[in-house]
Amino acid sequence: MKERGIGSGGALAWFLQRLTGIVLVPILLVHLLTMHRYHEHGLAWDQVTRLMSNPYWKVLEISFLVLALYHGLNGIYAIIQDYVKVAWVRLAIFSLVILAGLVLLVFGIVTVLSIKAPA
Amino acid sequence: MKLDVTYHKHDVVVVGAGIAGLYAALKTSGEVDTAVISKVYPTRSHSGAAQGGCAASLGNMMEDHWEWHMYDTVRGSDYLGDQDAQALLVRDAVQVMYEMEHLGVPFDRTEEGRIAQRPFGGHFGNFGKSPMKRSCYAADRTGHAQLHALYEQCVKNEVRFYNEFYSLLLIMKGGTCLGLVAWDIIRGGLHVFHAKAVHLATGGYARCWKITSNAMANTGDGLALVMRQGLPLEDMEFVQFHPTGVWKHGMLVSEAARGEGGYLTNDKGERFMKEYAKEKMELAPRDVVSRAVQTEINEGRGIGGQDCVHIDLRHLGKEKILTRLPQVRELALKFLGRDMITDPVPIQPTAHYSMGGIPVNLDTLVLGDSQKGTVPGLYASGECACVSVHGANRLGTNSTLECAVFGRLGGLKMLDYVRQHSGHEDLPADAAEMAREEIEHLLSTAGTKSGVRSADLRTRLQETMSENMAVYRNQGDLEKQVKICQELREQCRQVAIDDGGLCANTDLIEAVELGHMLDYSYVIARCALERTECRGAHWRTDHPGRNDKEWLKHTMAWLEGDHVRLEYKPVVITRFQPEERKY
Amino acid sequence: MYRWHAGYVAWLLNRITGILITFYLVMHIWVIHHLAHGPEKYRMVMDFLGSPIFVFFEICIIGVVLYHMMNGIRIVLVDFGNGAWTHKTLFWVVMAIGVVLFVLCIWELAGALLGLSHAVAATH
Amino acid sequence: MERTLRVFRFNPETGQEPHYDTFTIEVEDSWTVLDALNEIKWHHDGSLSYRRSCRHGICGSCAMMVNGKNEATCEKPLSALKGTITVEPLKSFPVIKDLMVDQEDFFEKLRLVKPWLINHKAPPTDKERLQSPEDRKIIDGTWECILCGACTSSCPAFWDNQGFLGPAALLKAFRYVGDTRDEGLDERVGILDSKIGVWRCHTIFNCVEACPKSLNPTAAIVKLRRRLIQEKL
Ligand SMILES: Cc1cc2nc3c(=O)[nH]c(=O)nc-3n(C[C@H](O)[C@H](O)[C@H](O)COP(=O)(O)OP(=O)(O)OC[C@H]3O[C@@H](n4cnc5c(N)ncnc54)[C@H](O)[C@@H]3O)c2cc1C
Ligand code: HEM
Ligand code: SF4
Numbered sequence A: 001m002k003e004r005g006i007g008s009g010g011a012l013a014w015f016l017q018r019l020t021g022i023v024l025v026p027i028l029l030v031h032l033l034t035m036h037r038y039h040e041h042g043l044a045w046d047q048v049t050r051l052m053s054n055p056y057w058k059v060l061e062i063s064f065l066v067l068a069l070y071h072g073l074n075g076i077y078a079i080i081q082d083y084v085k086v087a088w089v090r091l092a093i094f095s096l097v098i099l100a101g102l103v104l105l106v107f108g109i110v111t112v113l114s115i116k117a118p119a
Numbered sequence B: 001m002k003l004d005v006t007y008h009k010h011d012v013v014v015v016g017a018g019i020a021g022l023y024a025a026l027k028t029s030g031e032v033d034t035a036v037i038s039k040v041y042p043t044r045s046h047s048g049a050a051q052g053g054c055a056a057s058l059g060n061m062m063e064d065h066w067e068w069h070m071y072d073t074v075r076g077s078d079y080l081g082d083q084d085a086q087a088l089l090v091r092d093a094v095q096v097m098y099e100m101e102h103l104g105v106p107f108d109r110t111e112e113g114r115i116a117q118r119p120f121g122g123h124f125g126n127f128g129k130s131p132m133k134r135s136c137y138a139a140d141r142t143g144h145a146q147l148h149a150l151y152e153q154c155v156k157n158e159v160r161f162y163n164e165f166y167s168l169l170l171i172m173k174g175g176t177c178l179g180l181v182a183w184d185i186i187r188g189g190l191h192v193f194h195a196k197a198v199h200l201a202t203g204g205y206a207r208c209w210k211i212t213s214n215a216m217a218n219t220g221d222g223l224a225l226v227m228r229q230g231l232p233l234e235d236m237e238f239v240q241f242h243p244t245g246v247w248k249h250g251m252l253v254s255e256a257a258r259g260e261g262g263y264l265t266n267d268k269g270e271r272f273m274k275e276y277a278k279e280k281m282e283l284a285p286r287d288v289v290s291r292a293v294q295t296e297i298n299e300g301r302g303i304g305g306q307d308c309v310h311i312d313l314r315h316l317g318k319e320k321i322l323t324r325l326p327q328v329r330e331l332a333l334k335f336l337g338r339d340m341i342t343d344p345v346p347i348q349p350t351a352h353y354s355m356g357g358i359p360v361n362l363d364t365l366v367l368g369d370s371q372k373g374t375v376p377g378l379y380a381s382g383e384c385a386c387v388s389v390h391g392a393n394r395l396g397t398n399s400t401l402e403c404a405v406f407g408r409l410g411g412l413k414m415l416d417y418v419r420q421h422s423g424h425e426d427l428p429a430d431a432a433e434m435a436r437e438e439i440e441h442l443l444s445t446a447g448t449k450s451g452v453r454s455a456d457l458r459t460r461l462q463e464t465m466s467e468n469m470a471v472y473r474n475q476g477d478l479e480k481q482v483k484i485c486q487e488l489r490e491q492c493r494q495v496a497i498d499d500g501g502l503c504a505n506t507d508l509i510e511a512v513e514l515g516h517m518l519d520y521s522y523v524i525a526r527c528a529l530e531r532t533e534c535r536g537a538h539w540r541t542d543h544p545g546r547n548d549k550e551w552l553k554h555t556m557a558w559l560e561g562d563h564v565r566l567e568y569k570p571v572v573i574t575r576f577q578p579e580e581r582k583y
Numbered sequence C: 001m002y003r004w005h006a007g008y009v010a011w012l013l014n015r016i017t018g019i020l021i022t023f024y025l026v027m028h029i030w031v032i033h034h035l036a037h038g039p040e041k042y043r044m045v046m047d048f049l050g051s052p053i054f055v056f057f058e059i060c061i062i063g064v065v066l067y068h069m070m071n072g073i074r075i076v077l078v079d080f081g082n083g084a085w086t087h088k089t090l091f092w093v094v095m096a097i098g099v100v101l102f103v104l105c106i107w108e109l110a111g112a113l114l115g116l117s118h119a120v121a122a123t124h
Numbered sequence D: 001m002e003r004t005l006r007v008f009r010f011n012p013e014t015g016q017e018p019h020y021d022t023f024t025i026e027v028e029d030s031w032t033v034l035d036a037l038n039e040i041k042w043h044h045d046g047s048l049s050y051r052r053s054c055r056h057g058i059c060g061s062c063a064m065m066v067n068g069k070n071e072a073t074c075e076k077p078l079s080a081l082k083g084t085i086t087v088e089p090l091k092s093f094p095v096i097k098d099l100m101v102d103q104e105d106f107f108e109k110l111r112l113v114k115p116w117l118i119n120h121k122a123p124p125t126d127k128e129r130l131q132s133p134e135d136r137k138i139i140d141g142t143w144e145c146i147l148c149g150a151c152t153s154s155c156p157a158f159w160d161n162q163g164f165l166g167p168a169a170l171l172k173a174f175r176y177v178g179d180t181r182d183e184g185l186d187e188r189v190g191i192l193d194s195k196i197g198v199w200r201c202h203t204i205f206n207c208v209e210a211c212p213k214s215l216n217p218t219a220a221i222v223k224l225r226r227r228l229i230q231e232k233l
């Protein structure tokens, strides 16, 4: 029986998964109902950019980004903990997940911040 | 095949992990090196089946005194119990019950937060006058609660457990017990346990009846082990039958079903108890009700002429059945497919509790003769032992109490003994030989189709025991049974098993158990044949009435080859003189 | 597999949907990234995404998200409410609400394409 | 009446692959699955191995998988099962022989949660500790566990990660953590909060489905987690 390791068994991760999940509920609904309104040609560019240039929207979208990324990747990591038994593989995947998280975070934040209202 | 032998050394080795064995181990563990050997996982011991509770005169619900409890116990035993032991039992009861609470047993509670107590058959206040709430309980799973708490305390104390090890043979030298030989059921292989003190707590042995409330593991191994060393057993003729066993299965329909007002009815739908106990009706003591049920069956008034009568709760109404007797209803649903709310349920008397056993003194030290001679290093407690607190008939809830009080006491006594003996005495060179021969012989029969199946012999034993020496006994039937036991012991030598393997060979174990059952069943039949009176659970139709002049004495029985030798020893009477037992 | 029952199915789907959404999220971030590259690039991407196959895909992902969300709420009710005793009923209740939300979302979001609603077009 | 049973067989000593044997036997209406197994062992094939003792669902020996569902076989009437009855050992524990599984690790997991009353104050002499009936009620549905292993065997989190303490051990942990007489949460936090502890449970509820005693280990796990969260955050 390996892994009789004591301490840091993931209380915080477990709790945050639930907390972020619940906070995501309203944010996700708002995001869905505003950003994913399609018509023949998708959501119009100016419409989106107008919305997104509003600092409140920026805050909302960034928190959505942060929460969803954290929640999703934390979830993936939880799954990996269930199925991957070898310690170093786990560590490798864990590092990968964090790396991916950071890259996507930067990518996403840059996108959101760089949007300016149409001239 | 030459079997491996592994050697172990401990200060104390306890055989059996029921309430008695675990309490003994708990008391020596932490102080001296203690091991427990059990053929089932400790929590699977039959103590876990005890439902009703555990008696102690705590007086949490109403005034109570240990003297009252003692009076009930003495009277319940039909004056065959030893009153020095009975006094010890009821006095220690109080302390032991508190100790069990401290150990974590989740007793039900009163509004004041104290251990709750409830009434139980045979327990009264004020020397048999008023009903008494004396049984400490945890719902209807008291034994389970006690067993688990004790096991967990033993785990805490780092008792060394040898689970699924089957004891085969005691190791004796010059009249002293030096250990035992056991078989590792799972992996196979003989193990010699070298000990300063051995404590037998192998539990009940009513498995030799066809209809029984006992677990399949209750095969009286401890008794056979003792007898094979030329040591006696005591009061083996006394076995209690519970009136309401589930028909064909034998599990208990709790006494509560009658306590709440259930009727017993025969094929004609009559409440037949009016013929046997006009006043108390269904609430008469266990032995009286058992005899009534058996008479109805014997005289052809069983349901459809079969060997059962009905217990009928329908008049209590759905509400009451569901709130007060949910377990009982569930039992009948599961095993008979009958719903007590709409149907009466067939029951029959079931072999339940064995009063006799390995004779021990007040220190739980095993006795070697009918005087006071003891076997150094060998102890026993619980249902397999006979101190004797139950005499000819046990009171409900006094038995788990006996296990706790004398198991605990045995632990303390062994501690003293072990501390006085610094080293282990040398084992005889051939310590494991007899056990090896028995096992190697049985294994060698595997596949030889010519032999007798142990199951067939066991079935015959169980059926004839139920036929010839259950609730009612008489000379003719008992003589028949003695002969049958002799024949079966003869045939047992021809037993061949199917499984010749070492791993988890339960075929082998059942064959060994059969040998044990035949030995003590034979002794039971012989003791019963000899006792020509009615006392407690032993009811001779050909010798009505209790006969104190000739039979106020304990039976001591030795199995010597094919022969049973009997001696008798006086009953210890200190405080309560024998009177007629009336309820 | 032990047995199919609400608790097990709920968990299995939760795990699968969780993974799906996470992959979608990664894609989504990449796609939205194009917003920053001006209207032309954006329109190109959006035209592509506006194709029926992607609308269908989008509808699916909405279902997946709603399932995961509703079951997530159920899990939280189990963890912090009394749901451990009522988890099966709870499952059917959240699923029912999920279906209602799903229909609403489809109506609101993809209605225009499916010709169900003109509300979206009107806002344009 | 005749019934057919398909029984899982495995014997490490013969080197034969695990397989199923089919027995058609004469049974009585009132029989349970265990009665049928006994009939097979006693009159057809003595080499069949399985555990049993009490025969009425209190000792926890006889848990097996019957038609894909974990049951206390001594309490499962044949009449409740249709057609051929498949009997297999409990899933995910190593099989020792036939229907017997190795439960050493299962019991070791119990030991790890320190299943005994921890209270540093000496108990009152010659009296019980007091506990109100309401406080006593908190642990109802935990101490009744018969340690049959049916729950842990059915738990996907345990299949995936055999280190996981599993529902039975966690139910036992709450038996003590929830007992108002107990002060041992601190001593148990280490193991409960560890990588093999409460967070490994994904509230799958297979354990609740599987328990032959109708207990709810998930409810206990959930309560443990709340206690730990309170403790840690
Ligand atoms: C259905 C039922 C209900 C009952 N209800 C009550 C009640 O309400 N109140 C009450 O006071 N009493 C009750 N009794 C009686 C009481 O439960 C028993 O007398 C008591 O529990 C016996 O305990 P024990 O420790 O002596 O033995 P057990 O608990 O039977 O334990 C025997 C132990 O010995 C071991 N063992 C046996 N043979 C061997 C061997 N060869 N090698 C290794 N180990 C071996 C077994 O593995 C087991 O661990 C009831 C009995 C039954 C059957
Ligand atoms: C909208 C509200 C959401 C809620 C209420 C929610 C809730 C939850 C909860 C409670 C869990 C824990 C399940 C468990 O431990 O067994 C979980 C797991 C998970 N969630 Fe979410 N979630 C939401 C949105 C999302 C989003 C947007 C993503 C993707 C980015 C996501 C991805 C995941 C993943 C990958 C898991 C792990 C699954 C597993 O362990 O089986 N969730 N979610
Ligand atoms: S919780 Fe139920 S299934 Fe699990 S071990 Fe206890 S009794 Fe068996």
Ligand code: F3S
Pocket: D154, D155, D156, D157, D158, D166, D167, D200, D201, D202, D203, D204, D205, D206, D207, D208, D217, D218, D221
């Ligand atoms: S099945 Fe396993 S995952 Fe949790 S709810 Fe039960 S312990």
Ligand code: FES
Pocket: D051, D052, D053, D054, D055, D056, D057, D058, D059, D060, D061, D062, D063, D072, D073, D074, D075
């Ligand atoms: S034999 Fe004891 S629980 Fe089934």
